[in-house]
Amino acid sequence: xxxxxxxxxxxxxxxxxxxxxxxxxxxxxxxxxxxxxxxxxxxxxxxxxxxxxxxxxxxxxxxxxxxxxxxxxxxxxxxxxxxxxxxxxxxxxxxxxxxxxxxxxxxxxxxxxxxxxxxxxxxxxxxxxxxxxxxxxxxxxxxxxxxxxxxxxxxxxxxxxxxxxxxxxxxxxxxxxxxxxxxxxxxxxxxxxxxxxxxxxxxxxxxxxxxxxxxxxxxxxxxxxxxxxxxxxxxxxxxxxxxxxxxxxxxxxxxxxxxxxxxxxxxxxxxxxxxxxxxxxxxxxxxxxxxxxxxxxxxxxxxxxxxxxxxxxxxxxxxxxxxxxxxxxxxxxxxxxxxxxxxxxxxxxxxxxxxxxxxxxxxxxxxxxxxxxxxxxxxxxxxxxxxxxxxxxxxxxxxxxxxxxxxxxxxxxxxxxxxxxxxxxxxxxxxxxxxxxxxxxxxxxxxxxxxxxxxxxxxxxxx
Numbered sequence: 001x002x003x004x005x006x007x008x009x010x011x012x013x014x015x016x017x018x019x020x021x022x023x024x025x026x027x028x029x030x031x032x033x034x035x036x037x038x039x040x041x042x043x044x045x046x047x048x049x050x051x052x053x054x055x056x057x058x059x060x061x062x063x064x065x066x067x068x069x070x071x072x073x074x075x076x077x078x079x080x081x082x083x084x085x086x087x088x089x090x091x092x093x094x095x096x097x098x099x100x101x102x103x104x105x106x107x108x109x110x111x112x113x114x115x116x117x118x119x120x121x122x123x124x125x126x127x128x129x130x131x132x133x134x135x136x137x138x139x140x141x142x143x144x145x146x147x148x149x150x151x152x153x154x155x156x157x158x159x160x161x162x163x164x165x166x167x168x169x170x171x172x173x174x175x176x177x178x179x180x181x182x183x184x185x186x187x188x189x190x191x192x193x194x195x196x197x198x199x200x201x202x203x204x205x206x207x208x209x210x211x212x213x214x215x216x217x218x219x220x221x222x223x224x225x226x227x228x229x230x231x232x233x234x235x236x237x238x239x240x241x242x243x244x245x246x247x248x249x250x251x252x253x254x255x256x257x258x259x260x261x262x263x264x265x266x267x268x269x270x271x272x273x274x275x276x277x278x279x280x281x282x283x284x285x286x287x288x289x290x291x292x293x294x295x296x297x298x299x300x301x302x303x304x305x306x307x308x309x310x311x312x313x314x315x316x317x318x319x320x321x322x323x324x325x326x327x328x329x330x331x332x333x334x335x336x337x338x339x340x341x342x343x344x345x346x347x348x349x350x351x352x353x354x355x356x357x358x359x360x361x362x363x364x365x366x367x368x369x370x371x372x373x374x375x376x377x378x379x380x381x382x383x384x385x386x387x388x389x390x391x392x393x394x395x396x397x398x399x400x401x402x403x404x405x406x407x408x409x410x411x412x413x414x415x416x417x418x419x420x421x422x423x424x425x426x427x428x429x430x431x432x433x434x435x436x437x438x439x440x441x442x443x444x445x446x447x448x449x450x451x452x453x454x455x456x457x458x459x460x461x462x463x
Contacts, residue, residue: 080435401427
């Protein structure tokens with residue numbers, strides 16, 4: 001087995017029209033950091049920008065983005081806070097790609113073909129990739145540097161866990177919209193659905209009520225046979241045919257869409273997951289403020305509301321139920337939820353705007369074992385990282401928007417003097433991690449200032 005090497009393959013890239021420029025390089029690291037029976041290595045992609053980097057500082061600063069479930073370029077282009085702060089901190093910007101995502105496939109096209117390959121898709125292995133990389137990068141770029149980990153959503157979890165597990169490498173962390181508490185016996189399973197409902201109800205209770213009624217309307221259509229199913233397919237402009245046995249695919253597609261709308265509920269237009277207008281929940285709810293006379297009329301209104309997310313660009317000819325529904329990467333994340341990222345969800349269909357369903361771990365385990373041939377470890381995240389019991393940790397600032405669905409599993413109250421929590425009123429999913437914008441709210445501006453104060457304090461007080 002070769003020792004980890006920096007394999008240089010320089011290629012200048014521009015960040016999706018945002019003016020962010022970065023170079024792409026590759027880092028060779030182990031597939032298995034914890035055993036000694038597999039000597040395979042793979043190339044992990046990372047992006048970096050040193051335009052503002054001052055390596056002559058007494059303690060050079062590195063901003064490190066802990067890549068999450070998708071192509072790393074998407075996160076580099078949508079984590080503008082790091083770019084905005086880089087000149088002030090004279091920081092090197094580094095964005096590392098998570099194993100089994102984007103172009104960092106340990107076994108190429110075979111990576112998702114068998115559990116003997118994707119069994120190495122775990123949080124611990126990914127964190128070890130980053131630790132290996134940062135150790136070697138420090139030797140190359142900035143010995144004795146101060147490293148600040150950043151991340152949003154799952155990336156925010158990784159940023160926090162990097163600080164917890166590798167505190168000698170990571171001096172401070174900003175964990176934005178990081179649901180480190182979204183686990184069994186830590187957060188109630190109904191919390192996420194209630195959090196998704198909140199921004200829709202804020203736009204008018206009738207909007208949330210009509211969404212709640214739509215599930216019965218959809219089921220009624222499925223029960224009426226071919227005519228009803230043909231209506232559903234035509235109304236929602238679906239690419240696939242549906243029948244009574246698989247109409248729930250439409251229901252699941254709609255369910256995920258509401259969560260994505262809520263996550264992207266920024267005050268300005270974005271295209272992080274899909275292109276949407278500013279205040280997309282408000283725009284969707286405009287079509288659901290009526291008293292509908294029939295199931296047909298209600299489902300037509302639901303389609304118009306969904307169109308705000310699925311076809312605001314106007315380029316979509318049909319909606320693919322087998323697609324990622326705007327998610328960054330379904331394959332990898334589904335594997336991770338079936339090994340150690342087991343997050344219970346349920347709903348009662350009364351206090352939330354969804355259909356009632358229960359959390360049943362036995363059924364969930366059976367599906368994972370059938371589809372991926374892996375058995376979920378229900379308590380792995382808690383036993384490995386402690387959930388709320390992280391009192392021995394330090395120098396992590398947790399930020400959450402109060403209308404972000406994933407705030408349901410976020411740290412909403414400070415856990416210690418060096419584990420502060422910042423709650424952003426009216427904030428959607430990792431809103432604070434995005435670039436500054438003329439339409440930014442005063443709440444997110446203040447949250448960024450406060451987070452910066454903590455980060456600056458921590459990196460200057462550590463020797």
